[in-house]
Amino acid sequence: MGNTVASKAPAGSGEPRKLVKAALLSFPMVLLTGLMTTQGRLPSAAPALIAWAISFAFLNVLFFLMVYTGKTHRFRAVLFVVTAVCFVITFMSNLLAARGSLALTRDNVINGETPFCHLVIPMTLLPAVLKRTVIFPGAMLTGFAAIATMLVIWLGASLALGRGWCSWVCFFGGLDEGFSCIRKKPVIKNIDPRWTYMPHAVLLGAALTSTFTLSPTYCQWLCPFKAVTEFEKVDSFRTVLATIIFVSLFAGLVVVLPVLTRRRIQCGLFCPFASFQSFFNKLNIFDIRIDRDKCTDCNHCVNTCPTFSIDKPSVARGSALLSCTKCGHCVDACPKKAVSFHIKGTRAGLATNTARLLFLYPAYIFAAAIGGGMINGALLLALSSFRNLI
Amino acid sequence: MIQGLLLGLANGTVCVAYCAPVLMPYLLGEGRRIRNNFLVLGEFLLGRLSGYILFSIVAWLTHRLLLENLSRHELVLGVVYMLLSGLLVHYGISKPAKECAAGRSASILPRAISQNPAVLPLVLGFLTGLNLCPPFLLAFTGAAGSLSLAQSALFFVFFFLGTSIYFIPAPLIGAFTRFGGLRTVGKLAGFVVAVYYFYLGVVMLGGGIVTLWATP
Secondary structure, eight states: OOOOHHHHSOTTOOOHHHHHHHHHHHHHHHHHHHHHHHTTSOOOSHHHHHHHHHHHHHHHHHHHHHHHHOOOHHHHHHHHHHHHHHHHHHHHHHHHHHHSOSEEOHHHHHTTOSOOOGGGHHHHHHHHHHHOOOOSOSOSSSSTTOHHHHHHHHHHHHHHHGGGHHHHTOTTHHHHHHHHTSSSSOSOOOOOGGGGGHHHHHHHHHHHHHHHHTSOHIIIIIOGGGGTSOEEOOOSHHHHHHHHHHHHHIIIIIIIHHHHHSSOHHHHHTOHHHHHHHTHHHHOSEEEEEOTTTOOOOOHHHHHOTTSOOOHHHHHHTBOOTTOOOOSHHHHHOTTSOEEEEETTSOTTSSHHHHHHHHHHHHHHHHHHHHHHHHHHHHHHHHHHHHHHO | OHHHHHHHHHHHHHHHHHHHHHHHHHHHHHTOOHHHHHHHHHHHHHHHHHHHHHHHHHHHHHHHHHTTOHHHHHHHHHHHHHHHHHHHHHHHHHTTTHHHHHHHHHHHSOHHHHHOGGGHHHHHHHHHHTSOOHHHHHHHHHHHTOSSHHHHHHHHHHHHHHHHGGGTTGGGGGGGTTSHHHHHHHHHHHHHHHHHHHHHHHHHHHHHHHHHHHOO
16 A cells, blocks of 8 residues: 555656546545535636636645645645635634724624634633633624634544644644744754643643633733734723733744744744644544654654654654644655654554555645635635726 | 631632642642642642631721722732732742752742742742632622621631632642653743733733822
């Protein structure tokens, strides 16, 4: 089963057989993304049709390239970053359409008009168990990003991908990843491994404080992405302070430190959801393994992992840490092809590309389901604005 | 008295939730055995009880003397929150550099606390006892109906007993501390909670000062 398009024929050789194989393997994704993005009916208006065609082609070209070249990370990263940028654009436009303003007012909170975000899920669990209440001021079933909708998507993706969510589905992570790719070489190289415990600490602190205040304290005080999504109306000393904190955290954790370290600092060293999501890697059947027979201990994987999910002891053990986001960076970077996607219960180093393909299908379906709509929405906005201009 | 006990039993889970952000990081960070954790819990609860009793007296006097002045009330709470955050930060940084940081910590905290770290749970408990969590406010309302200060204090003592039952499982967290990483998590979580209390303190102080300034 280990015979693959990529491993049998090197990338770029242009053999017709390889192309046909890649096309055949990509065809199910063409059908699925077609169904997901059109919901069975092509858009009739010209701008909508153009936007759909571009996003559909973009999604499928990337998947085809993943299959054809055997490389995962570089194409995933493109989709991930584009999705995050388009998310910010569409989110803001949706908020403007739904509420008339980006600023969150007290009335919006009381009326449950706050879009639900997956980052808050772990903080809502303890209050839900202890007080039987959902502490997030959003709508349960109706409106944009309703709580139930987001929970269903999250649960499905978590079971299918584990912490793969953080590199394939999360619409915030691409911002972090985008900035981490800007420099060719890191300025800061040595990061104390103790900082990798920080997401667990933020999760513990945020979960406990959320429980006693019965409010999502992480969203209220610590979320860096508030700086680029919605923000509380700045009308008091508290909201001024909160806004300064959001902007500072975004600048530090999502922009400056990722640029300087070439790592996803927010995702790897701060995000409480990342800590929570790591436990789903236990339930998930896919993981990353290191074939000790091929490994030369060059530590290339350790140095490239964007979320600090491989360290020297884990290389020696032959597997990535529980925090692995299955982004494929280490798999692509290994010069000896010792690192690979793996299905639990099978022998490491066997059928590696089959395992990779079996992971890619569900991962890409979720990535396309989330990203497709956002890319389409952002393109449509751009096209409509352009048409209005001329 | 029974009313206080019942109120405590009914609201104990919220009390645990309120005090857990302070207590849990400490228990995790210390990484002691379960038996020792019970001692820490005992100290913490004793501190909390002292806070309750003191607060019942202070609240009674405050109510009389300051006539529910909300802005000043916020100023006091703001200072308490900032003190609590300072203690948590001190706890987080004092252990790794215990020897060399001893001199500096003495200038931050009273000498008695710096030289006897075992007193810290007592102080943390005392400071959480001074905070106005929702069940505490309920107890305050109940105690306010009492005829004398002694009755009011007894109400608080029984309220404390009712809520304390829910703290009994807390020391079992010691069973998890054999995982070395959890100590680091506990220490870092202490920082996170400290940052949160610091925010609250700054907001309350700042808001209180703005209100005082705006009030003619």
